[in-house]
Structures are given as C-alpha cells and as structure tokens.
Amino acid sequence: MLSVSNVSMRYGAKILFEEVSTAFTPGKRYGLTGPNGSGKSTFMKLLSGELEPQKGTVVRPRKLGVLSQDQFAFDPHGVIDTVIMGNKRLWAALQERDTIYAKHDMTDADGMKLGELEGIVGEEDGYTGESDAAILLQGLDISDELHSRKMGELQGGQKVRVLLAQALFGHPQALLLDEPTNHLDLDSIHWLQGFLNVYDGVVIAISHDRHFLNSICTHIADIDYETIITYTGSYDDMVVAKTQVRSQIESQNAQREKKIAQLNEFIARFSAGTRSSQVQSRRKEVERLQVTELARSNIQRPYIKFEQKRPSGKHILELEGVRKSYADKEVIRTFTASVIRGEKIALMGRNGAGKTTLLNALLANSPTTPEAELRTTSGCDGAFIDGGKVIWGHEASVGYFAQDHRTLIETGTTALEWLHQWDPSASNEELRGILGQMLFAREEATKSTNVLSGGEAARLLFCKLMLQKPNVLVFDEPTNHLDLESINALNIALQRFHGTVLLVTHDHDLIDEVATRIWHFESDHKITDFKGSYEDYQAAVVV
Numbered sequence: 001m002l003s004v005s006n007v008s009m010r011y012g013a014k015i016l017f018e019e020v021s022t023a024f025t026p027g028k029r030y031g032l033t034g035p036n037g038s039g040k041s042t043f044m045k046l047l048s049g050e051l052e053p054q055k056g057t058v059v060r061p062r063k064l065g066v067l068s069q070d071q072f073a074f075d076p077h078g079v080i081d082t083v084i085m086g087n088k089r090l091w092a093a094l095q096e097r098d099t100i101y102a103k104h105d106m107t108d109a110d111g112m113k114l115g116e117l118e119g120i121v122g123e124e125d126g127y128t129g130e131s132d133a134a135i136l137l138q139g140l141d142i143s144d145e146l147h148s149r150k151m152g153e154l155q156g157g158q159k160v161r162v163l164l165a166q167a168l169f170g171h172p173q174a175l176l177l178d179e180p181t182n183h184l185d186l187d188s189i190h191w192l193q194g195f196l197n198v199y200d201g202v203v204i205a206i207s208h209d210r211h212f213l214n215s216i217c218t219h220i221a222d223i224d225y226e227t228i229i230t231y232t233g234s235y236d237d238m239v240v241a242k243t244q245v246r247s248q249i250e251s252q253n254a255q256r257e258k259k260i261a262q263l264n265e266f267i268a269r270f271s272a273g274t275r276s277s278q279v280q281s282r283r284k285e286v287e288r289l290q291v292t293e294l295a296r297s298n299i300q301r302p303y304i305k306f307e308q309k310r311p312s313g314k315h316i317l318e319l320e321g322v323r324k325s326y327a328d329k330e331v332i333r334t335f336t337a338s339v340i341r342g343e344k345i346a347l348m349g350r351n352g353a354g355k356t357t358l359l360n361a362l363l364a365n366s367p368t369t370p371e372a373e374l375r376t377t378s379g380c381d382g383a384f385i386d387g388g389k390v391i392w393g394h395e396a397s398v399g400y401f402a403q404d405h406r407t408l409i410e411t412g413t414t415a416l417e418w419l420h421q422w423d424p425s426a427s428n429e430e431l432r433g434i435l436g437q438m439l440f441a442r443e444e445a446t447k448s449t450n451v452l453s454g455g456e457a458a459r460l461l462f463c464k465l466m467l468q469k470p471n472v473l474v475f476d477e478p479t480n481h482l483d484l485e486s487i488n489a490l491n492i493a494l495q496r497f498h499g500t501v502l503l504v505t506h507d508h509d510l511i512d513e514v515a516t517r518i519w520h521f522e523s524d525h526k527i528t529d530f531k532g533s534y535e536d537y538q539a540a541v542v543v
Contacts, residue, residue, distance in 0.1 A: 001026070002047060002174045002202050007056035009042055015226045016042055020056070022221065022230055026173070029196060029203040031213040031235055034223035035300060036455050036483045040206045043223065044178050047204065061202075063087070065172030067180055071159045075152035079142065079162055082151050083133035087170030090124035093117045124170060136165040139191045140184070141350060157183035157351050168195065174202040181209045182480060185351045186506050208484050210235055211508035235484075260286055301485045303437040304462055304493035309469040313394030316341045316472060316500050317362070321388035324357055331357050333525040334388070341393075341471075344494065344501040346511045346534065349521030355504045356403060358519075358527075359476055362502070365390040366398045368470070399470035403477040403504070406457050409449050415460055416445040423467050434463045454481030462490075471499040479507050 003023035009016045016039030024030055034040050045051040046058055048066045065086060068074075074082040085091045097117045100110050121127065134147055140161040151159060160183040167175060175196075181189050193215045196203055204221070207213055213220070213235035220231045220238035231238040263282045271279050317339035324332040331354040339345065347355040363369045364384050392398075402408055409418060419431050435445050438459040452460065458481045465473065473494070479487050487507065494501055494514045505511060511518075511534045518537045520528040530537045 001059060002061060002204075003059045004046065004053070005057050005059075007046065007053045007058065009039060009046070009054055017223060017228055018226050020228045022228055024174070024202045024204060024221075026202050027200055028218045029199075029216050030205070030230070031217040031220045031238075032204055032206045032223070033213070033220055033235065033238070033484065035485060036453075038223045040223055041178060043228070044176055044204070044206060048176050061173035063089075063170065063172045063174075065167040065170070065175045067167040067177045068163045069178060071156060071163070072152075074159075074163075075150065077151055079137065079147050079149055079151060079154070080130055080133050082162055083136060083165045083169050084129050086166035086168070086172075087124055087129075089120060090126045090129065090170060093120040093124070094126060094129075097121065133165065133169060136168055137162065139188075139195065140165055141188050155352075160184070161188065164192070172201060175199070175204070177203070177205040177207075179206055179208070181207055181212050181506065183351070184506060186348065186508065186511075187350060189506060189508070208479065208482060208487055209507055209509075210484060210487070211512075300439050302439050302459060302462075302489045304466070304489045305437075306465060306473060306493050306497040306499070307469045308471040308499050309397070310395060310471065311498070312341050312396050312471040312500065314341050315339075316343075316393040316396055318391040318393070319362075319388065320391070322358070322361065322385050322390060323387040324354070324361060324385055330525045332361075332527065335527045336388075337519070337527075337529050339500065341500055342498060343517050344497075344514050345503065345517045345519055346515035347502065347504045347519045347521065348511065350523070353521035353523075354525070355521055356476055358521075359474055359502065359504065361385045362390055363398065363400060363474065366392055367396065368398050369400060396472055397468075397470040398472045398474060399465040399468055401458075401461050401465070401473075401475045401478050403480075405461055405478075406452075406454070409452065409457055409460060411448075411450045413449050414446045415440060415449060415452070415456075418449055419460065419463055419467065422464050426467065431467070434466055435460075437466070438463050455483065455486070458482055459486065472502070473497065473499065474502045476504045477506075478503075479505055479510065 001023060003021075005021045007020045008018050010018075032040050032043065042051065046053050047060070048064065049058070049060060074085070077085070084094070097114060100106060100114055100117075103110065106114075125132065134144070137147060138144070142158060142161055142165070146154065146158065151162065154162065164177075164180055164184075167177065167180075180192060184192065189209070189212060193212065196205075196216045203216070205213070205216065217234050218232070220233070220235055222229050222231065222238060222242065224242075229242075231241050233241070263286050267279050267282055267286075315338065317337075319335055319337045322332060322335045335358070347358065349355055361384060400408075415435060416428070416431055419435065420426065420428075432442065432445050436442070440447070440456075440459070440463075447456075449460075458478065478490060482490065487510065491510050491513055494503070494510075501514065503510070503514065515534050517532070518528070518530040518534060520530065520537070522528060530540065532540075
C-alpha cells in the first residue's frame with residue numbers, strides 16, 4: 001500500500017496542497033495531473049522519499065520503482081548493471097557477493113555470509129537478472145549491441161529509456177514515473193502502455209501525453225484547488241467529472257446568493273418593525289445558507305492562433321530524389337514527394353530514423369529560415385542533402401520550432417525585447433497582448449531570457465510564430481515541455497491553421513487529430529508516404 005495522511009506542502013505564501021489524505025491501491029494505475037507549478041513533481045518526491053512532507057506522513061511499500069531524472073548519474077556504469085540497480089536489495093547483495101568471491105582466503109564467516117547472499121539473490125530472481133534486464137531494454141528499443149556499453153556512451157534519449165527499464169526492473173510493488181514518455185518514440189510508448197496495463201502493482205505517472213494517460217489510467221489524482229482529488233476513469237473522464245462538479249457547485253452558490261439577497265432585503269425592511277421574530281428566523285437562515293467557498297483553480301489555458309500574412313502558392317514544396325548519409329551511414333534513401341498547400345504532414349518513426357535530419361535539410365533550402373537559426377539548430381551541421389532537390393514553392397514563408405528550442409532564444413535580453421525583433425513595427429501593447437495569450441503576465445514580459453523554463457521558452461517561440469504569421473509551420477517535438485492545457489491549445493491551433501504543417505511528435509492524439517498525411521521513416525532508410533489520417537494509416541499497415 002502507498003498512502004499519504006494529512007500531508008501539506010507550501011513554499012512561502014504559495015500553498016501546493018493542504019491536509020491531503022489519499023491511498024493508492026495495488027492493481028490500479030493513477031495519472032497525477034495538474035498544470036505546471038501545481039506541485040506534481042513535489043508530490044512524487046514525497047511519495048518516493050526524496051522529500052519529507054512539512055506536515056503529515058507517507059507510507060511506502062518495501063520495493064519501490066522510481067524513474068530517475070538524472071541522466072548522468074550512472075555514466076560510469078554498464079547499461080545492464082544500471083538496469084539491475086533498480087532492485088536495490090538485489091544489487092547490494094550482488095556487490096557484496098562479488099567482494100567476498102574476490103578474496104584470496106575466505107573465512108567461515110564469509111562462507112555463511114555467501115549462503116545468506118545467495119538466498120537474497122534467489123529471492124530477488126537475480127539468477128535471471130541479466131536476461132530480464134535485456135528483455136526490458138529490447139522492449140524500449142535499446143539494441144543488444146548497446147547492452148555491454150557504459151551509460152556515458154549513450155545518447156540522451158537512450159539513457160532515458162535505460163532509466164525507465166531501471167524503474168521497471170525487479171517487479172516493484174509500486175512504480176513512480178515522472179514523464180516516462182519523454183524522449184520515447186511511438187513504438188516505445190505503445191510497448192510501455194502494454195507493459196503497464198498488465199502490471200499488478202500500483203502505478204503513479206505524471207505525463208503530458210493525453211493519449212498515454214487515457215490508455216493506462218484507471219484513476220486520475222488531480223492536483224488543483226490546493227488539494228488532491230481522485231477521480232475514477234481516464235484523463236478525459238476526469239475532465240468531464242471535474243467540470244460537472246465545479247459547475248454544480250457554482251450553480252448551487254448562485255441560487256444561494258439569490259436566496260440570501262432576498263432574505264437580507266426582508267431583514268433590512270422589517271428589522272425595526274413589529275416582525276422581529278420573522279426577521280430573526282431569516283437571519284438564522286442566512287447563516288445556514290453560507291456559500292461554499294471555491295478555491296481558485298491553478299489551471300491556466302493559453303490561447304494559440306496561427307495566421308498567415310499571405311497564403312503560399314498551391315504547390316508549396318517539391319522533393320526530388322532526396323538522399324542523406326553521415327559518413328558511410330545511410331539515413332534517407334532517395335525520397336520523392338510533392339506537398340500541396342494546406343497539407344499537415346506528421347513525420348513518424350523510431351528515434352534516430354532521420355526525421356530531424358529531413359526537416360533540417362528542408363530548412364537549409366528554405367528562402368526564409370535565418371542562417372542564425374540553422375547554425376544553432378541541434379544536428380543541423382552537415383544536414384544539407386547529398387543528392388536530389390528541395391524546391392520551395394511561390395511565396396513560401398517558413399516558421400520553425402526546433403527540438404532544442406532553447407538555442408533559438410538568445411540570452412541577455414528580455415522576453416519582450418526578444419519578441420520585438422521579429423516585428424519592429426509592432427507596438428509594445430500588441431506584443432504584450434500576444435505574450436498575455438501565452439500566459440506571460442504583464443510583469444513577466446520583462447523577464448530575462450536567461451531564466452526561462454523549458455515551458456516558458458516553448459510558449460515564447462509560439463508568440464514569435466503568431467507574430468510572424470508564416471504560411472508553413474515546421475515543428476520538431478513541440479510538446480516536450482508543455483502541460484496538457486498547452487498541448488491541447490496547440491492541437492486546436494494546428495487543426496484550425498489554413499497553411500501547411502510539417503510536424504515531428506510522439507504525441508498520439510496530436511498526430512491523430514492534426515495530420516492529413518504521414519511520412520513514416522522505415523528501418524531500411526526508406527520513407528513511406530501515406531496520404532490520409534493516422535487512423536487510416538494504421539488500418540492500412542494492419543491489412
């Protein structure tokens with residue numbers, strides 16, 4: 001059992017949650033939701049023991065699996081060893097056993113200790129530990145050749161997947177997963193969903209991927225109104241229930257306020273007259289009809305609207321026999337496609353398959369992408385194609401959101417000043433209006449770009465695109481630092497945009513609801529070009 005009792009946390013005057021008591025039941029899978037800054041990661045740290053509550057108690061099971069957020073902590077260790085470290089009791093027994101076996105002369109005490117340690121190894125399934133770790137790694141697309149490497153030799157996305165395998169290893173009684181789908185491709189996300197749906201312990205997951213939450217969750221623990229309320233069902237079920245409860249309370253309050261006003265009017269008219277007993281009864285009724293005080297919600301919803309200064313020509317982009325390799329490693333094998341104005345293309349495939357490489361090649365040949373953006377884009381060096389042609393159509397104007405989007409925002413300035421450079425003719429009020437749409441309060445417009453969070457940097461780039469009004473939007477992993485409300489706003493904005501979209505994302509719902517065409521990067525370096533929705537593509541692949 002994993003539970004909290006009368007737990008409170010606040011930072012200064014800001015209350016995250018007050019006097020919270022809740023229990024998480026084995027066999028149930030909980031999504032921990034709430035807007036950025038509501039206290040999700042803080043609550044997860046309380047559950048894991050990394051933080052102690054300012055008030056209240058936390059009860060934890062003996063074996064707890066926690067997704068590590070430090071990608072560099074295990075760099076000196078081998079990949080398989082890093083996974084096995086997820087079972088702390090087993091790892092400690094293996095290390096002590098190896099130390100004893102390394103001795104030249106073992107004492108009787110050492111022999112007895114070895115017997116005890118071998119018992120622990122057996123209890124924790126340590127004799128199949130390496131093969132069990134390998135199965136987890138394969139499911140998360142860490143190939144066998146990487147299993148013998150050091151963690152320090154792996155790329156960032158690969159490290160995250162190894163750390164996810166570490167959290168899953170050893171069949172813990174409870175799993176605490178903070179953003180487990182970050183840096184995972186769709187195939188790995190689908191594998192993780194399948195794994196969690198048959199897992200018989202407690203799962204608590206923070207995720208900004210709505211489809212992932214809807215796929216795995218039996219309950220949602222929502223942090224809002226300075227408390228945590230648990231709803232039965234998926235994320236979408238919670239949104240409906242939460243809205244209904246809030247609306248019901250607001251409606252009841254409105255009726256009570258109307259009744260109280262009528263009673264107070266009677267009291268004011270007759271308090272000095274002969275009807276004192278009636279006045280007194282109405283005063284008691286006013287006390288009884290006190291309005292339920294509604295705490296303010298932490299949820300903030302940005303408003304994103306992408307417009308075009310002018311539409312492009314009908315044939316916006318032509319690719320003819322495009323090829324790309326790095327050294328002797330082929331990435332893209334002879335890709336030809338024609339893009340029509342208004343198409344919304346999702347680029348899909350395993351991590352490292354070449355999606356960003358193709359985007360960079362298209363941007364490098366774009367007439368409107370600044371050289372500074374190309375130079376700062378991660379992985380863009382050498383992204384110019386090895387063969388074939390990239391031809392942009394008439395009046396093409398490209399707006400770009402990079403995967404490493406922080407590099408596109410220069411430091412040493414303010415959000416307002418940085419935004420102003422993209423349209424010097426725009427007034428301060430116009431710029432502040434756009435910043436306000438993206439949840440930058442008036443004083444935050446002068447916030448230094450040096451201290452922007454990942455989510456703030458992403459929202460500032462959306463401000464730039466709304467100000468520039470390009471007719472082609474190129475997005476490379478735009479959702480990584482966004483909360484669910486921002487992702488939903490982006491989803492709606494892209495559906496309503498009349499221009500052309502090229503989108504790399506692992507967000508299932510964003511692909512499903514926005515894309516009208518799929519470019520799927522295959523394992524043989526070819527790209528399948530499917531004209532139709534993601535749902536149609538999946539049906540065609542199954543057939």
